[in-house]
Amino acid sequence: MAVIDAPSITTPPQAGWLKRNKLSIAPWIFLAPALAFFTLYVVMPIFESLYLSLFEWNGLYDADGNSTAVYIGLENYAKLWDDPNFRTSLVNNLLWLFLFFLAVPLGLLIALFLNQEMPGMRIYKSLFFFPFVISQVVVGLIFGWFYNPDFGVVGTIWKALFCEETVNFVGNVTFKCSSPPPDILSSPEFATYGIIAAGLWPQIAYCMILYLTGLNNVAADQIEAARLDGAKGWKMLWYVVLPQLRPATFIAVVVTVIGALRSFDMIAIMTQGGPFGSTNVLAYYMYEVAISEYGERYGYGSAVAVVLFAIMLVFISYFLWRMYQDEKGTR
Amino acid sequence: MRSILTSVVALAVAAPAFASDLVINFDDLNPAPKAAFEAAVEAFKAENPDINVTVNINDREAHKTAIRNFLTADAPDVTSWYPGNRMAPFTDTGLFQGVDDVWDENGLRETFASIEATMTRDGVTYGVPYSYYQWGIYYRKDIFDKLGLEEFETWDDMLAGCAQMKEVGVTPFTIGTKFLWTAAGVFDYINLRTNGYDVHNGLTGGEIAYTDPRIVATFDNWEQLINECGFVDNHASMSWQDALTPFVNGDAGMYVMGNFAVSAMKDAGLSNDQIDYMPFPSINPDVARAEEAPADAFFIPTNATNVENAKKFLAFVARADVQSAWNDTIGQLPPNSEATVSDDKFIQEGFATVSSAAGLAQFYDRDAPAAMASEGMKGFQEFMLDTSKKMEVLERLDGVQAEVY
Numbered sequence: 001m002a003v004i005d006a007p008s009i010t011t012p013p014q015a016g017w018l019k020r021n022k023l024s025i026a027p028w029i030f031l032a033p034a035l036a037f038f039t040l041y042v043v044m045p046i047f048e049s050l051y052l053s054l055f056e057w058n059g060l061y062d063a064d065g066n067s068t069a070v071y072i073g074l075e076n077y078a079k080l081w082d083d084p085n086f087r088t089s090l091v092n093n094l095l096w097l098f099l100f101f102l103a104v105p106l107g108l109l110i111a112l113f114l115n116q117e118m119p120g121m122r123i124y125k126s127l128f129f130f131p132f133v134i135s136q137v138v139v140g141l142i143f144g145w146f147y148n149p150d151f152g153v154v155g156t157i158w159k160a161l162f163c164e165e166t167v168n169f170v171g172n173v174t175f176k177c178s179s180p181p182p183d184i185l186s187s188p189e190f191a192t193y194g195i196i197a198a199g200l201w202p203q204i205a206y207c208m209i210l211y212l213t214g215l216n217n218v219a220a221d222q223i224e225a226a227r228l229d230g231a232k233g234w235k236m237l238w239y240v241v242l243p244q245l246r247p248a249t250f251i252a253v254v255v256t257v258i259g260a261l262r263s264f265d266m267i268a269i270m271t272q273g274g275p276f277g278s279t280n281v282l283a284y285y286m287y288e289v290a291i292s293e294y295g296e297r298y299g300y301g302s303a304v305a306v307v308l309f310a311i312m313l314v315f316i317s318y319f320l321w322r323m324y325q326d327e328k329g330t331r
Numbered sequence: 332m333r334s335i336l337t338s339v340v341a342l343a344v345a346a347p348a349f350a351s352d353l354v355i356n357f358d359d360l361n362p363a364p365k366a367a368f369e370a371a372v373e374a375f376k377a378e379n380p381d382i383n384v385t386v387n388i389n390d391r392e393a394h395k396t397a398i399r400n401f402l403t404a405d406a407p408d409v410t411s412w413y414p415g416n417r418m419a420p421f422t423d424t425g426l427f428q429g430v431d432d433v434w435d436e437n438g439l440r441e442t443f444a445s446i447e448a449t450m451t452r453d454g455v456t457y458g459v460p461y462s463y464y465q466w467g468i469y470y471r472k473d474i475f476d477k478l479g480l481e482e483f484e485t486w487d488d489m490l491a492g493c494a495q496m497k498e499v500g501v502t503p504f505t506i507g508t509k510f511l512w513t514a515a516g517v518f519d520y521i522n523l524r525t526n527g528y529d530v531h532n533g534l535t536g537g538e539i540a541y542t543d544p545r546i547v548a549t550f551d552n553w554e555q556l557i558n559e560c561g562f563v564d565n566h567a568s569m570s571w572q573d574a575l576t577p578f579v580n581g582d583a584g585m586y587v588m589g590n591f592a593v594s595a596m597k598d599a600g601l602s603n604d605q606i607d608y609m610p611f612p613s614i615n616p617d618v619a620r621a622e623e624a625p626a627d628a629f630f631i632p633t634n635a636t637n638v639e640n641a642k643k644f645l646a647f648v649a650r651a652d653v654q655s656a657w658n659d660t661i662g663q664l665p666p667n668s669e670a671t672v673s674d675d676k677f678i679q680e681g682f683a684t685v686s687s688a689a690g691l692a693q694f695y696d697r698d699a700p701a702a703m704a705s706e707g708m709k710g711f712q713e714f715m716l717d718t719s720k721k722m723e724v725l726e727r728l729d730g731v732q733a734e735v736y
Contacts, residue, residue, distance in 0.1 A: 061403040062424045063633040079734070084727065085706075149565045150576070169499045170473060170581030176500075186509070186567030186716070274509065275567045275716060276709035293395060294696070294705035296420065 046309065053077070053302035059290075069299065076303035086304065089280040092192050093261065093311070096281060099196045100203060100260035104252050107207025108245075112237075114208070115215045125212065132205035140269030143198035149181040158182065185271050188278035195266050195279055203259055207252040214248030215241075250322070257315050261308070282308040350381045353640040354407040355629075357386060358394035367660035374656075375647050382640050402426040406634035408641040414449045414460060414628050415693035416535065416700055421630075422452050428633045429455035430645060437646050442667045445686065446626060449693050458630035459645045460666040462658050463691075464590040465608075465681035466516060466623035472607040474501060474584045482609040486524075486552070489612050493560035496584050503560040505583035507574030508567050508715060511708035515695035517587050518711050519623055521556065522549040524614035528621035528690030535698035537736035541728040550725065552614060554718045567716060575599055587611070589625070590663065593677050608677050610684045619689035625697060626666060706731040 018025070053076055057069035080086045114125050131139065149155040158181035168174040184194040218241060226240045242249070264283040267273060273280040273288060280288070282304055288294070290301025357368050365388060376384055387407065389397060398410060402421060412418055412427075421427045434440055434456050440447060443460070450456050468483075475481075478496065483489040493503040508514045523531055526545045533539035534546060563569075563577050572595060577583040579599040586592065596606055613620065629648055631641045647653060654665035659673045664682050672682045685691065696704040710724040 058420055059399055060420055060424050060426065063403065063426055065403050068424050148568065150569075150573075168581050169477070169501050170471070172580045172582075174580060174582050180564045183565045183568050186565065188713075188716075272510070274511070274709070274712065276713040288705070289702075294701040296701050 049302045049305045049309070052299055053306050055299040057298045058296045059298045072299070076300050079300065080303055080307065085277050085280060085285060086282075088277060089282045089285040089304075092279065093263075093281045093308075095192055096196055096199070096260040096263050097257065099193075100200065100256050101253075103200055103203040103207045103256050104249070106200075106204045107209075107252060108211050110204065110208045111211035111215060115212060129205050129209050131202040132209065134202070136199075136202065136265040137269050139198055139202055140195075140266040143194070143201075143266075144185065144270045147184045147194055149183045154184065155181045186275045188275055191271055191275065191279045195263075195270050198270065199259075199263060199266050203256060206255060206259075210248045210252045210255075211245060214245045218244045254319050258312070261312055261315070282311075350383050351637055351640055352383045352385065353409070353637050353644060354385045354387070355644065356394070356398075356401070356407040356410040357388045358391050358411045360388055360390050363661045367657045370660065371648065371653055371657055374653065375644060378647070379640075379643065382643070402632050402634065406632040406636075408635040408637045409629050409631060409644055411627060412458070412630050413693070413697055414446075414458065414626055415697040417693075417697045418457060418630065419452060419700070422455070422457055426633055427457050427630045428635070428638075429457055430459070430631060430642065431456050433459065433642050433645050433649070437649055439649055442651070442669050443649070444668070445688065445691050446624075446666050449626070449691065449698075450628065458628040459649045460626040460628040461648050461654065462661060462663045463624045463626035463666055463685070464663045465685045466520070466587070466589045466625075466694075467608055467610050467681070467684065468585050468612075469588055469592060469596070469606055469608055470585045471578065471581065471601075471605060473605050474581065475607075482607075483612040485612050485616075486614045490555070490559050497561065501581070502563050502577065502583045504556075504562045504585050504587065505574045505578045506562050506566045506587065507569030507571045508712045509570050509573075511712055512694075512696055513571050513574075513588075514711040514715055515704075515708050516589070516623065517556075518549070518553065519692060519695050520587060520611040521553050521614070522546070523621045523623070523692060524611060524618060525549045525552055526615075527618040528692065531621070531692050532698065535695065535703075537700075537703070537732055541725040541732060542722070547721075547725065550714065550721050553714070554721065557715065557718055562715065567712060589623075590677055590681055594662065603676070608680050620687075621690035621692060622685050622688040623694055624664070624685050624688075624691045625694045626691075700735055703731060703735045 052069070054071060054073060055069040056072045056076070057067065060068050062068055110128055114121065114128060145151070146153050149158070159175055159177070162179060162181075163175040163177035166174060166176050182190075185191050222240060222244070223236075226236055231240060262283055263281055264287070267279055267281060267284045268287075271279045273284050286301050286304040286308065289297045289304065295301065355372070357365075359365060359368070368388070369386070372384055372386055376382070394411070398412065398421075401407065402410075403426065412421070418427060434443075434447075439459065443450075446460055446463070447456065450458060450460065470482075474496070475492075478492075478499065480492050480495065481488075483492055496503050506513050506517065519531065522534070525548055530539060530545055534541070534543075539546065563574065563583050566574065571588070571592070574586070575592070575595060576599075578586050579596065579601055590608075593606065593608075597603070610620070610622070629645055631638060631645065635641050648657075649667060651665075651667050651669040651671075654667040654670040655672070658665040658670070662673070662675065662678065664672065664678065664685060668686055672678050692698060696708060699707060707728055710728050713720055714724050
């Protein structure tokens, strides 16, 4: 009898294990696909880059399928230290980082300006948001033409001011200029600023939209109360509105830092790092030494990637820590 | 009787099943090169009905990436690629196999004598070139005629001609250095004319330093060319196609370029009478005249499965009649010296120039290793924008050279 009874005793707890742990298992089931891909495409490549950066490798396998990589320890990092291109890239990355921060106050400015009741406001908001919607590649192309000294806006204005139309030796129309039009993208001094200006355009729109949504949540009663107490202008903005926009500011700073550090598309489209490498940033330099036509130095490229990752890690860990603290605070 | 007949028919039908295969990867989707390749494959099939040929044609840039994988993972029997240092990564890792037997058995050492050196590495000859093209100075014939200028024979002729052009407001040279390699063409020519073929190879092979007095002399000449002749403004923001605009408009008179530029010039509206070709003038009369002539070739991967058929195809491609027809279609030069060329004036002049040259360079970025070429070409561009940085650039390139080789 006991033999027959046994299943009826043990089965309920067995079925119940899933049931009892349903709440803790369910999130993992939903997370599993994302985790799998995150591991495959983000975590593993990070470790592979770390590993590859210790080798000298041109990316080729021999006829039998064995890698031709040679272990050289930290030599790639030693080379980076003396590499003038790497230094230029690092300096340019810092330049991007500092100048990109302009997007935050400028975005706020436009958001405040657009945050008013007026017929057709949605259209204006959409127009201001527009640059963020179009691809970075397109923005880069447009700005590349814009700066072009021959047919761009810059060149056309210059021609109107400083050049006169003449007929050349073979009888075609040409321009004679008292000084040649500025060639922003091929001047080693100004090219990086030119690209950053192009990059700021969509970034300002991004910050603006973050602040616009933030402004929707500003408590009207606090504004009212502040107004009754006589606050207005800068004081109102600084002591009443901005503190309430803190979450929006935080996100705006995060996306701006990350956007500045991973800048790649604009440089690839507008200058390919040129003239002679003066607009390189780490992300593009990594591509240039490892993957581009004249690259084939995968180990060295990985070392650049690791340095970029380390810089990003500083910011990302700070942001994650902040978010963690905030979550703890709200609980 | 009937049973015998059917079995004969069955055999005939079944025969192709015993035929062997040949897989060819080709890297040009542009209409003319694709048509020429396909025509050659058809001719090869007609001559070898027992070989079942499969072709994969890819875009040039995509091919450059794909070849790095397919040579190991899924090797074709024949693939197109470039000679010179560009084949070095594959020959040095043993991904390409030597084809000395094809060269010896078909007499290619004689008919391809001028290009043998660049197809050879460490004493082994790889692949067979099917086409190349000349570089040189393309100039506006109408401007030259109007000024009473002749094709330049010497450096001094050219400097004098430049002065005349500048007087009437024509910038002597156009160039677009945004993608760097065009500047390497100018450098190569000045270097080949100043120091000759061996110094070119010594430099790209890492045996001669950039601060070597001979290379400094090349840069001095280049500086003279920039100061006394001059290139168009804003060249660093132009591609080679953008740089055609001043040439087509008559604002610039000359263009140091490869022969592929001719069709672009004609597309832009210039007629055959308005443009002409001249070899780059001599600088040092004691230096034997070498030319730039980048070649395209076919190679056999080590992992090829049908090596016999692949060799048959290489021997077929090397034949004078095949090379003539092929290059007639694409408007380039056949590397086989016994092949005939079309009566296009640029092809005629180019063939005369190249086939009588003392040596053929593949181009700076194909002769030098990739890492060196990339830094070298950046240096050339920097120098062209500011000639006062000459020694600074050369010293930096010495550092790169020490590290790369």
